[in-house]
Amino acid sequence: MFFTLVFSIFFLNEAYSVDPEEFLQNSKLELRARNITKNIRCLVCQNQSIDESSAPLAKDLRLLIREKVEEGHPDSEIYKFLEERYGEFILLKPSFNMSNFALWILPFLFLFFGIYVIFLHNKKSKNF
Amino acid sequence: MIATLGNFSIWLSLLFAFTQFVSSLQKNNKKIIKFNTIAAIGLLLFSMLSFLCLIYSYIVSDFSVSNVFQNSHTTKPLIYKISAVWGNHEGSMLLWILVLAIFNFFIFKLYNKINFSFVTNSLKIQAFVTLGFLFFTLLTSNPFEKIFPVPENGLGFNPILQDPALAIHPPLLYIGYVGFSAAFSFSVAILLGKDKKLENNILLFDCMRPFVLAAWTFLTIGIAFGSIWAYYELGWGGWWFWDPVENASFMPWLLGTALVHSLIAVKKKKILQKWVLLLAILSFLLSVIGTFLVRSGILTSVHAFALDPSRGIYILAFIAIIGTYSLTLFFLNSKKFSDKKYVTFLSREGSILINNIIMIIVCASVFLGTVYPLIIESFTGNKISVGEPYYNSIVVPIMIPALIVMGVGPLLSWNDINFTKLLKNSFPNFIFVFINTTFFVWIFGSFNIFGLIGIILFSWILSNIIFTLISNYSLIKSLKALNKNKIPKITNSMLIAHVGVALLILGVTASSVWQKEKIIRMKTGESIKINNYQVVFKELNEIKGENYFALQGKFLVYDKKKLLITELNPENRIYPITNNSTTEAAIHTNLKRDLYIVLGDGNSDKGRVIRIYYNPLVIWIWIGALLIFMGGLISMKNNYNPSKNSI
Amino acid sequence: MIKKLLAFPLILFFFIVSIFFYLLIIERNPSDLPSALIDKKNT
Numbered sequence: 064m065f066f067t068l069v070f071s072i073f074f075l076n077e078a079y080s081v082d083p084e085e086f087l088q089n090s091k092l093e094l095r096a097r098n099i100t101k102n103i104r105c106l107v108c109q110n111q112s113i114d115e116s117s118a119p120l121a122k123d124l125r126l127l128i129r130e131k132v133e134e135g136h137p138d139s140e141i142y143k144f145l146e147e148r149y150g151e152f153i154l155l156k157p158s159f160n161m162s163n164f165a166l167w168i169l170p171f172l173f174l175f176f177g178i179y180v181i182f183l184h185n186k187k188s189k190n191f
Numbered sequence: 192m193i194a195t196l197g198n199f200s201i202w203l204s205l206l207f208a209f210t211q212f213v214s215s216l217q218k219n220n221k222k223i224i225k226f227n228t229i230a231a232i233g234l235l236l237f238s239m240l241s242f243l244c245l246i247y248s249y250i251v252s253d254f255s256v257s258n259v260f261q262n263s264h265t266t267k268p269l270i271y272k273i274s275a276v277w278g279n280h281e282g283s284m285l286l287w288i289l290v291l292a293i294f295n296f297f298i299f300k301l302y303n304k305i306n307f308s309f310v311t312n313s314l315k316i317q318a319f320v321t322l323g324f325l326f327f328t329l330l331t332s333n334p335f336e337k338i339f340p341v342p343e344n345g346l347g348f349n350p351i352l353q354d355p356a357l358a359i360h361p362p363l364l365y366i367g368y369v370g371f372s373a374a375f376s377f378s379v380a381i382l383l384g385k386d387k388k389l390e391n392n393i394l395l396f397d398c399m400r401p402f403v404l405a406a407w408t409f410l411t412i413g414i415a416f417g418s419i420w421a422y423y424e425l426g427w428g429g430w431w432f433w434d435p436v437e438n439a440s441f442m443p444w445l446l447g448t449a450l451v452h453s454l455i456a457v458k459k460k461k462i463l464q465k466w467v468l469l470l471a472i473l474s475f476l477l478s479v480i481g482t483f484l485v486r487s488g489i490l491t492s493v494h495a496f497a498l499d500p501s502r503g504i505y506i507l508a509f510i511a512i513i514g515t516y517s518l519t520l521f522f523l524n525s526k527k528f529s530d531k532k533y534v535t536f537l538s539r540e541g542s543i544l545i546n547n548i549i550m551i552i553v554c555a556s557v558f559l560g561t562v563y564p565l566i567i568e569s570f571t572g573n574k575i576s577v578g579e580p581y582y583n584s585i586v587v588p589i590m591i592p593a594l595i596v597m598g599v600g601p602l603l604s605w606n607d608i609n610f611t612k613l614l615k616n617s618f619p620n621f622i623f624v625f626i627n628t629t630f631f632v633w634i635f636g637s638f639n640i641f642g643l644i645g646i647i648l649f650s651w652i653l654s655n656i657i658f659t660l661i662s663n664y665s666l667i668k669s670l671k672a673l674n675k676n677k678i679p680k681i682t683n684s685m686l687i688a689h690v691g692v693a694l695l696i697l698g699v700t701a702s703s704v705w706q707k708e709k710i711i712r713m714k715t716g717e718s719i720k721i722n723n724y725q726v727v728f729k730e731l732n733e734i735k736g737e738n739y740f741a742l743q744g745k746f747l748v749y750d751k752k753k754l755l756i757t758e759l760n761p762e763n764r765i766y767p768i769t770n771n772s773t774t775e776a777a778i779h780t781n782l783k784r785d786l787y788i789v790l791g792d793g794n795s796d797k798g799r800v801i802r803i804y805y806n807p808l809v810i811w812i813w814i815g816a817l818l819i820f821m822g823g824l825i826s827m828k829n830n831y832n833p834s835k836n837s838i
Numbered sequence: 839m840i841k842k843l844l845a846f847p848l849i850l851f852f853f854i855v856s857i858f859f860y861l862l863i864i865e866r867n868p869s870d871l872p873s874a875l876i877d878k879k880n881t
Contacts, residue, residue: 080791081710082710082800083710083711083712083800084712086710101580102578102580104576104578110432110434110435110578112578112579115427150573150574151573151574151575151576152573152574152575152576153576154575154576155576155577155578155579155580155581156578156580156581156584157563157575157576157577157581162567162571162573162575163563163567163575165559165563166559166560166563166577166581169555169556169559170552170555170556170559170585170589173551173552173555173556174552174589177548177549177551177552180548181536181544181545181548469847473847476851480854483858487858487862489858489861489862500862503858503862504859504862504863507855507858507859507862510855511855511859514851514855515848515851515852518847518848518851519848521844521847521848522844522845522847522848525844526844562854562857565857565858565861566857568861569857569860569861
């Protein structure tokens with residue numbers, strides 16, 4: 064009796080992330096939708112994608128995205144829609160634009176600079 | 192009473208650290224040594240005493256201490272009462288100080304007789320760093336703060352942290368972070384040194400080695416324990432999430448990796464000294480910056496500590512002081528450490544240089560990703576997110592060349608080698624790689640470009656080690672090797688650590704590329720098939736644990752021949768004291784795969800949501816990390832005392 | 839050239855520290871939603 068009471072109090076409103084009922088019938092579309100939800104940040108959580116999150120808002124977004132996928136919108140359009148509606152903050156993979164330019168370019172600049180440094184050492188060694 | 196003693200001990204530690212800091216003001220060298228002896232031992236004893244006092248307060252649940260009240264509870268098992276000491280901000284600072292004091296003591300003990308002015312300078316810097324953290328603890332986060340009236344019981348403690356892996360994770364990690372402080376002190380002391388003779392300086396660089404090895408080795412295993420915990424506790428079948436907290440430990444690790452390897456090049460070829468100085472400074476700065484990021488509440492993270500801006504300001508001021516001082520010193524004094532020697536690609540030192548540069552690039556990219564949202568926010572006010580997909584698409588491609596080079600490294604000798612000869616030597620490797628890769632892709636039965644690359648890298652590193660071993664053995668045996676320098680020397684530590692990396696790559700690749708997932712709603716009695724296994728949901732029970740209640744599922748797993756493999760019992764727990772709930776995944780591990788079950792929500796009419804993962808080769812990630820750790824330990828043992836090695 | 843490169847870590851360090859400092863002294867809570875999103879949360 065005590066047990067049942069404890070359980071009914073604590074476990075009533077538990078919800079864990081993506082639900083099988085949300086899945087789309089078409090497995091190809093489902094795969095696409097799932098992939099998108101993994102790249103979308105749960106706005107009310109700390110650092111999770113909506114696929115992992117148990118928040119109600121995340122569930123709404125999952126359903127919304129699946130709806131969009133089923134309606135035949137391409138991925139890029141869905142990302143754009145979400146970005147316009149909720150802001151850049153929602154994208155876990157920042158889009159490539161003016162302010163994020165450095166974020167995407169710098170690692171490769173580092174790489175080229177590194178290669179340059181190695182070649183510098185190597186060239187000198189031949190003259191030496 | 193005990194808490195007062197603990198508090199008093201911190202003040203005494205402060206006194207000793209201060210003594211050590213000013214000891215060089217003494218005119219007489221003998222007196223300086225005497226002062227340092229007293230200071231190093233006193234600091235060690237009293238920081239240990241204060242730490243033990245805090246442990247004692249936790250064990251007896253002395254709730255008059257605010258820190259104990261906040262983080263402990265009488266119903267907690269003893270082991271987690273103890274681990275709660277470092278599971279919170281204030282207590283972990285005390286541990287941090289203890290580790291600093293231990294390293295400080297070893298600097299004194301190991302090198303006091305080698306080079307007087309160098310060791311005195313190192314101890315001075317180390318004392319300054321220790322003073323910084325002591326003041327920080329005393330002024331902003333004193334763990335012995337009293338509370339009145341004394342509460343009847345504690346506020347409990349996050350149940351997600353009540354876990355064996357997480358209990359030992361912080362101490363291991365702190366040995367790593369704090370170990371770099373020794374490298375930092377040495378680096379600054381070398382820069383301060385007046386001796387221009389290269390030979391003498393090389394010996395000083397060698398002093399750094401056991402400390403850097405200790406830091407890097409323990410950081411490796413510390414990160415591994417954190418990942419293991421994330422793997423089974425967070426219930427996502429994953430083990431690395433690119434969370435800022437993880438990045439904070441990964442960045443010093445990357446620089447530490449570069450540092451460990453550069454130090455070998457310094458010793459063998461007397462090159463890269465300037466690199467080492469900078470790397471040593473940066474790896475400690477990054478360790479402290481990581482601490483700052485996590486504890487100042489400046490960014491959001493799953494595991495962020497409590498927010499308190501005054502702490503943030505303090506640590507940042509401290510970072511600014513030591514960073515400005517050391518980097519200015521580097522800017523002014525590092526020129527004399529330039530070497531006139533150059534490096535060719537096809538040599539051991541060439542491969543070390545290339546790997547170094549890539550490690551630094553990866554570290555810079557991770558740093559960029561971590562702080563970029565902060566930079567954007569302070570300039571434009573916009574908030575952006577940089578998450579897992581960014582890191583995966585940037586870090587993975589940059590890492591690949593490093594791993595290719597790492598494979599070929601052991602094959603190379605310290606001087607340059609003919610390219611055609613190298614190609615000829617690696618011919619059996621190519622065959623091995625081809626066969627091995629075909630085998631694994633065939634096993635998994637599906638083609639995937641990342642999987643393919645990962646398996647090739649794994650085979651490449653492994654085959655190079657195997658064939659180097661074979662050829663070394665036959666060379667020595669045939670006695671043809673009159674010139675021993677021609678044989679690329681490989682040490683046991685390197686061998687073990689590199690095999691560890693190969694296995695790590697295998698595990699990482701297989702578990703991320705060939706993972707299988709089933710999310711379904713199941714009623715008791717129903718069953719589902721996942722990759723040749725039949726999983727039957729037998730029953731659901733309500734159980735009572737030591738300080739929690741749980742719903743426990745009973746799942747039976749059968750193989751193709753209908754033989755029972757195992758019973759898995761995932762749980763949903765509720766801790767009534769703190770009103771926290773956790774999901775406990777149930778995992779069955781063998782050398783080939785993990786079966787991973789998580790119990791979700793639902794009820795008896797509709798059934799429950801069950802998530803089942805088939806994760807191939809996960810155990811090899813942990814075995815790999817363990818081998819890297821062992822390699823590090825062996826290397827530590829071999830490089831324990833550089834003065835003996837060099838003379 | 840080399841001399842200038844040696845100053846690079848120092849300059850970068852100042853840049854990063856000043857940004858951290860700025861973010862610490864302004865009023866902000868990192869877990870807050872960007873203000874533009876709050877009213878759209880439930881739509």
